[in-house]
Amino acid sequence: MDLTIRIPRPDDWHVHLRDGAMLEAVVGYTARRFRYAMIMPNLNPPIATTELADQYRQRILRAAGNQSPEFQPLMTVYCSTNLDQDDLIRGHEAGIVKAVKYYPAGATTNSDHGGDNILNFIDLFETMADQKIPLLVHAESTNPEIDLFDREAAFLEQELHPLCEQVPNLQVTVEHVSTSAGVDFALAHQRVAASVTPHHLAKNSSDLMAPEFDPDLFCKPIINSEADRQAIVSAVTSGNPSFFLGTDSAPHPTSEKYGEEAKAGIFNAAYGLEVVAEIFAKENKIKYFSSFASKNGAAFYGYEPSQDELQLTREQVDVELASTLSTRDGDKVVLFGRDEASHWTVSPI
Template identity: 45%
Template sequence: MQQTLTLRRPDDWHLHLRDGAMLEGVLPETARHFARAIIMPNLVPPVVTGDHARAYRDRILAALPEGMAFEPLMTLYLTEGTDAADVRAAAESGLVKAVKLYPAGATTNSHGGVRDFDKVRGVLETMAEIGLPLCIHGEVTTPEVDIFDREAVFIDTVLDPLRRANPGLRVVMEHITTEQGVAYARSGTDLAATITTHHLVINRNHILVGGIKPHYYCLPVAKREQHRLALREAAMSGDATFFLGTDSAPHVDALKEHACGCAGCFTATNTMSVLAEVFEQDGKLDRLEGFASLHGPAFYRLPVNEATITLTKGAPVEYPTKIETGAGPVTVFDPGFPLHWTVK
């Protein structure tokens, strides 16, 4: 029985760090294991220009504890007023690695997102020309569409027409949650998809059965079991289309355990242990390095990390139930089963 696993140091291709005291509190949880991360730009106010991205990167690096090695990969928040020339300059300088599309109202701090795609056509054409990826939160927000159907409807009514209208645009379908998302990600070129840690573990029953569990509530919301199984198959398939984006999203407990609780699961602390356990459950530990360490850099056209990490298997690992930050306590994702793998 395998007791150790060494792999290239992983990257997180979808991460929320927030800002200020929260940033200072949660950044070490990612930097402990991950070499790089695509940093989400949905701050208040959002990161919409190259200057904003540079200032945010500087705040992240200033918050990094001494002795930790971590590279934030910056993104811009796409708005109907985004300037194509600014996007080009930020990308060509090496500062910005992607642009993030939030349909207006889709998730936390997304009210400034795109409603009229004709207004961002010039930006998308520039991105296609220079090969800059567009990271997409793939849900429609129209009230007549059921929340569990938002991803599938988005693929048919928004994503596919957008890609047809912008040939050559490189697209990352972020945090896919459905078998339709898996199938579409496999259907074309210049297309990839991230899968979160928590969507490999939970389905919608985990949120709703036996009482509402606010720390399992996320957006996109977890779906039926058939979709969770489709995600696990994709993540462990060895297909380079799919790679890890944790979407680790810290909120203080007071805002999660609330009459209108915030969406997000905080998984940065124990993601590698959870992933090793899940991949071992399905007999696919040999596929974990591809999913966590190799496929993402290939799509983003970045070198893989030279450093390695080693996971060891033993007695169940005890992770803290909460991370204390200057903004308040943040509950760590509980997968609901023992974790026997830990990063050495």
């Protein structure tokens, strides 16, 4: 099937750009394709103040250079007991801080400063609801007694649902939704939306585990069952405005992916758009691709879609696509989605 579509330049509502040599190596992949990018704050130490967010934003723009005039990093700050509410309000009013990101302590990369229970931050969240500052949530229980594959559902039931009841005006995004429970949660709560990654749309736990554990598919929350994948695919391909693209692109050097303990994270900024387009094309729902990639998230966060456009054409690509990138420090990062990308070309108009 050959086809060509044009979409407003998409936004990535969840991305990890890291810092230093890794930032320099990866930022272009995001900046060349996306307009807005919601930047995750889990550096070490975390981005926890307006000043740190502003400095990080400038490092990102410097690394991106001026070849992508539409690209704009939108900064988030890290939710912890150290977060200063006055600083947050000032940063938000100044247009520097766009949202607060909550991590359960220990759930994923650089999350040690996160919270033990989201309900401990009710006071902050009430302020955020008043100030119309969105809360972005890594929704995953860290209780070791709960099965890894059940942790999103447990967190939603035990922590996020009570929070949404207690602070109903708070705007919440369930980030990188990975289960049917996550889909249902976004559908059931009026002020809640869900970001969705290319890899949770394209892969299931069998891909991760068989014939052997694949560290390149290891991320948090874990890629879940085929039934969960199908629930997510059918939600996003319905065009429902509560679902939008947040790639969760998260580069790790191969030395840390294939080491003693695989780091959680998948780098999909290079080919993630092709992976998502392929899903929509296969489901015969390509007409909703622009809602998911370019419109729903913008509307949720109060922006118009981009005036600029990208063209995606499904056709066999004859050039050999790269499977890794290298940083100036000599680290390599594996690029997710090369198979799908071999069927698509993406170009600015």
